[in-house]
Amino acid sequence: MTSSIARRATRPLRSTRGRAVMTLGVVLGLGTVGTLAYWTDTATVTGGTFQAGSLKIQVDGVEDDPVGFSNAFKADNLAPGQSVAASSQIQNVGTLTANYHASATATGALAPLLTYSVRAGGTVNDQGTACTGGLEVFTGGIGTGTTIIANTAGTLRTLVAATGTESFCVTATLPSGTTGGQGQNAKVTFTITGKQVGAP
Secondary structure, eight states, X not given: OHHHHHXXXXXXXXXXXXXXXXXXXXXXXXHXXXXXXXXXXOOOOOOOOOOXXXXXXXXXXXXXXXXXXXXXXXXXXXXXXXXXXXXXXXXXXXXXXXXXXXXXXEESTXXXXXXXXXXXXXXXXXXXXXXXXXXXXXXXXXXXSEEEEOSSTTTOEEEOTTTEEEEEEEEEEOOXXXXXXXXXXXXXXXXXXXXXXXXX
């Protein structure tokens, strides 16, 4: 009798524990679903544009063969002891400050007999026979690819960006006492090369 009553009294306890466990499971389930509901957002930061600088060297406003220089730097009947001079403006019309150097090549049978003087910043005298002022950066004969303004730190010339200008004055002389070369000719070409300041 006593044992039967005790068994019946314990049944509701198991049922209550089961409901409690199920209820806990439901609560835990709702907590897990709740973690998927976080808000998100983004923000964007855009940088500015990038523009490369430019390096552009011109002579008398053009890149190749200025007419004024070629018309002035010539002689039809050059005799021993005579000379002719001409100048041009070397310009940096780019946006980067530049150093420049120059080389020259002379061709023709008369070429080895002529001597040259180059003055950076010089001007032609009234007679058109010599350069004056500025700095003499070369004197002597010109062959093939002769350096007339050296590509070294001590003798490079500098042209500032956009407004940099420097005169380039050249004198060609057929020295007194020259016996050969009658009726022969020569032609000289100058190459100006700019390089960005600070470049290796």
